[in-house]
Amino acid sequence: MAAVKETVETVKTIDVDQYKYGFVTEIETELAPKGLSEDIVRFISAKKGEPQWLLDWRLEAFRRWQTMTEPTWSRVHYPAIDFQDLHYYAAPKRTPGPKSLDEVDPELLRTYEKLGIPLREQEILAGVEISKVAVDAVFDSVSVVTTFKAELAKVGVIFCAISEAVREHPDLVRKYLGTVVPTSDNFYATLNSAVFSDGSFVYIPPGVKCPMELSTYFRINEQKTGQFERTLIIADKGAYVSYLEGCTAPKRDENQLHAAVVELVALDDAEIKYSTVQNWYPGDSEGKGGIYNFVTKRGDCRGARSKISWTQVETGSAITWKYPSCILRGEGSSGEFYSIAISNGHQQVDSGTKMIHLGKNTTSKILAKGIAAGRSDNTYRGQVSAHRKATGARNFTNCDSLLIGDKCGAHTIPYIEAKNASAVFEHEATTSKIAEDQLFYCMQRGLDEEEAVALIVNGFVKDVLQQLPMEFAVEAQKLIAISLEGSVG
Amino acid sequence: MLKINNLHVEIDGKKILNGLTLHVKPGEVAAIMGPNGSGKSTLSYVVAGKEDYTVTDGEILLDGVNILEMEPNERAAAGLFLAFQYPLEIPGVATMTFLKAAMNAQRKSRGEGELSPGDFMKAVREAAKALGIDPDMLKRPLNVGFSGGEKKRMEILQMALLRPKMAILDETDSGLDIDALRIVAEGVNAQRDPRHGFLVITHYQRLLDHIVPDTVHVMAKGRIVKSGGPEIALELEKHGYAEYVGEAA
Ligand SMILES: Nc1ncnc2c1ncn2[C@@H]1O[C@H](COP(=O)(O)OP(=O)(O)O)[C@@H](O)[C@H]1O
Ligand SMILES: [Mg+2]
Numbered sequence: 001m002a003a004v005k006e007t008v009e010t011v012k013t014i015d016v017d018q019y020k021y022g023f024v025t026e027i028e029t030e031l032a033p034k035g036l037s038e039d040i041v042r043f044i045s046a047k048k049g050e051p052q053w054l055l056d057w058r059l060e061a062f063r064r065w066q067t068m069t070e071p072t073w074s075r076v077h078y079p080a081i082d083f084q085d086l087h088y089y090a091a092p093k094r095t096p097g098p099k100s101l102d103e104v105d106p107e108l109l110r111t112y113e114k115l116g117i118p119l120r121e122q123e124i125l126a127g128v129e130i131s132k133v134a135v136d137a138v139f140d141s142v143s144v145v146t147t148f149k150a151e152l153a154k155v156g157v158i159f160c161a162i163s164e165a166v167r168e169h170p171d172l173v174r175k176y177l178g179t180v181v182p183t184s185d186n187f188y189a190t191l192n193s194a195v196f197s198d199g200s201f202v203y204i205p206p207g208v209k210c211p212m213e214l215s216t217y218f219r220i221n222e223q224k225t226g227q228f229e230r231t232l233i234i235a236d237k238g239a240y241v242s243y244l245e246g247c248t249a250p251k252r253d254e255n256q257l258h259a260a261v262v263e264l265v266a267l268d269d270a271e272i273k274y275s276t277v278q279n280w281y282p283g284d285s286e287g288k289g290g291i292y293n294f295v296t297k298r299g300d301c302r303g304a305r306s307k308i309s310w311t312q313v314e315t316g317s318a319i320t321w322k323y324p325s326c327i328l329r330g331e332g333s334s335g336e337f338y339s340i341a342i343s344n345g346h347q348q349v350d351s352g353t354k355m356i357h358l359g360k361n362t363t364s365k366i367l368a369k370g371i372a373a374g375r376s377d378n379t380y381r382g383q384v385s386a387h388r389k390a391t392g393a394r395n396f397t398n399c400d401s402l403l404i405g406d407k408c409g410a411h412t413i414p415y416i417e418a419k420n421a422s423a424v425f426e427h428e429a430t431t432s433k434i435a436e437d438q439l440f441y442c443m444q445r446g447l448d449e450e451e452a453v454a455l456i457v458n459g460f461v462k463d464v465l466q467q468l469p470m471e472f473a474v475e476a477q478k479l480i481a482i483s484l485e486g487s488v489g
Numbered sequence: 490m491l492k493i494n495n496l497h498v499e500i501d502g503k504k505i506l507n508g509l510t511l512h513v514k515p516g517e518v519a520a521i522m523g524p525n526g527s528g529k530s531t532l533s534y535v536v537a538g539k540e541d542y543t544v545t546d547g548e549i550l551l552d553g554v555n556i557l558e559m560e561p562n563e564r565a566a567a568g569l570f571l572a573f574q575y576p577l578e579i580p581g582v583a584t585m586t587f588l589k590a591a592m593n594a595q596r597k598s599r600g601e602g603e604l605s606p607g608d609f610m611k612a613v614r615e616a617a618k619a620l621g622i623d624p625d626m627l628k629r630p631l632n633v634g635f636s637g638g639e640k641k642r643m644e645i646l647q648m649a650l651l652r653p654k655m656a657i658l659d660e661t662d663s664g665l666d667i668d669a670l671r672i673v674a675e676g677v678n679a680q681r682d683p684r685h686g687f688l689v690i691t692h693y694q695r696l697l698d699h700i701v702p703d704t705v706h707v708m709a710k711g712r713i714v715k716s717g718g719p720e721i722a723l724e725l726e727k728h729g730y731a732e733y734v735g736e737a738a
Binding site for chain 1: 537538539540541560561562564565566570571573576577578579580581582586587590591592594595598630647651
């Protein structure tokens with residue numbers, strides 16, 4: 001019988017090649033020439049038909065980026081990236097910008113169908129009403145379609161590609177872009193500011209509860225191409241929105257770069273719930289290929305009593321470097337971070353959150369579950385800080401790690417800083433191994449080893465899964481099982 | 490049905506079972522009694538397929554098939570069930586979810602389709618009621634925070650739902666008060682029929698008042714030292730294990 005003990009033997013032959021989304025779409029693509037220069041920045045901006053202010057904004061970021069160096073403080077290791085050996089723009093020729101559904105290249109529609117992403121605005125399925133989900137589909141550097149736009153517009157909700165928002169709603173974009181993650185923020189965020197291609201834009205007007213889930217689905221298809229999406233979500237006073245992001249990429253031998261920036265702004269009494277199911281290609285069993293996922297995500301609870309909650313299920317990418325954070329500026333605002341980070345094979349994850357308490361009586365909660373299998377390395381890095389003025393700030397942090405086998409590692413690195421005596425920060429952390437006795441018990445009842453591991457792991461992550469919108473919780477649960485296939489003998 | 494022949498087992502070089510032979514026929518309820526440390530739980534684990542143990546000699550046949558090379562889940566699918574002396578906790582997994590996973594896994598291995606949610610609920614509710622298990626408990630994570638007695642009842646509930654050909658009950662009576670003991674015994678008695686076999690491991694005679702065995706085996710130092718009918722249990726109750734502990738070497 002093979003249980004955890006024997007994993008030691010089987011990790012050598014571990015197969016992370018269970019990746020279901022690794023196919024390539026054969027489609028004609030317009031590519032920018034390889035390399036990064038002012039000309040390329042201008043090329044991208046021109047492709048999008050951008051106004052001068054945005055081009056200037058990009059160029060300033062590019063000049064700053066040239067003076068910066070890649071950060072090295074994380075626990076991830078990878079060979080130096082040659083930023084001149086990448087394409088910074090790739091767009092399907094026949095659908096180079098957002099279109100209505102019937103204008104989209106059928107090959108692209110088939111791709112999304114294969115990925116299980118509903119692009120049709122269907123409401124009734126076999127006589128049963130299903131809840132609606134609006135989708136913005138981003139393929140390489142462009143958004144190819146956004147669904148339910150008209151219906152959302154009826155209540156004043158704007159949901160479109162960011163390039164379209166720049167043209168149609170320039171005042172809103174200009175007012176908020178870069179105000180949460182400034183162009184100077186960090187190496188990858190600055191790079192993103194210079195060359196960002198597409199992503200979603202959401203605006204929820206005052207007092208409106210967005211009538212359906214919004215989601216963006218990112219797909220990297222082209223070789224040697226970086227994806228630099230930029231997402232901006234604004235919930236005006238008293239507004240509410242739940243948003244979900246999904247990502248996949250083909251199996252390729254080379255590493256692909258994905259450096260996104262997501263900015264959230266919540267005004268007085270507004271609430272944003274942002275969920276991610278990240279399933280970029282993780283690389284093969286030898287650790288070859290896979291996405292480098294270097295992402296800056298930050299939410300600004302700008303208004304009083306506003307609330308931002310991040311939920312993430314991270315199963316993909318060769319390397320993940322990602323810390324969705326909350327700036328708790330408004331009095332009585334609150335931030336939440338719920339995370340499941342799974343690593344298998346040779347994956348490296350360095351992820352966590354920052355909760356920056358600036359306002360009075362701000363609260364935050366962190367619930368992070370890390371699962372490491374194979375030869376992977378899984379780090380939780382979290383920062384909780386309270387500013388001098390943040391009287392009554394409270395944080396509760398719980399991070400648990402589960403190890404499967406003994407060739408993997410889990411690390412917890414919390415930074416806690418209270419400049420205010422009234423701040424109350426609680427931190428709990430555990431690390432455990434799946435007990436062989438638990439596995440044996442489940443198998444005695446008839447479950448095979450993989451089913452047993454999946455069941456135990458799903459139990460371990462349950463309180464985080466419950467935070468996901470219903471529509472996605474089941475998918476996420478399946479994804480967790482798939483990512484751990486082959487993690488035990 | 491279950492035939493254990495000349496079983497020798499060791500762990501970390503330490504011999505625990507020393508040529509144990511034991512047969513259980515279809516329809517038979519066999520009891521094993523023995524002092525603590527005589528190897529009763531080890532026997533149940535080895536039959537169920539727990540790794541860690543090295544079988545150095547002997548065989549275990551279920552319906553004539555040697556099961557020693559089979560995975561625990563394959564043995565379960567072949568109709569073997571073990572009610573654990575110390576049932577495990579599975580945090581975050583609702584008891585209901587676990588029961589469904591187990592039932593469907595076994596159905597799958599028999600080439601049957603999944604139970605419909607309606608049939609499943611009905612089966613669970615009926616079985617829980619018979620064992621006096623509060624339905625609310627089925628929503629809680631399996632065995633987490635359950636009392637010793639509740640865990641044991643949950644084992645019998647699983648047995649009732651999985652309907653194994655051959656069930657081994659390892660000290661299911663320990664930790665039960667007299668009412669719970671009676672309920673658990675009824676749960677077992679309800680399943681007695683000419684096709685099902687039971688191996689009831691116990692330290693005390695008391696359980697055997699409620700589940701009257703066909704045969705009783707006394708185990709000491711890793712082997713069966715005496716076999717006979719229910720009268721042996723009564724004898725043990727009077728005189729204790731002292732004579733066997735001395736005798737078997
Ligand atoms: N994992 C183990 N490592 C070493 N010795 C063990 C292990 N498990 C059981 N034993 C020993 O084997 C003997 C039999 O134990 P067990 O089968 O639990 O007996 P019983 O159930 O009859 O009380 C005891 O001496 C016990 O200490
Ligand atoms: Mg025992």
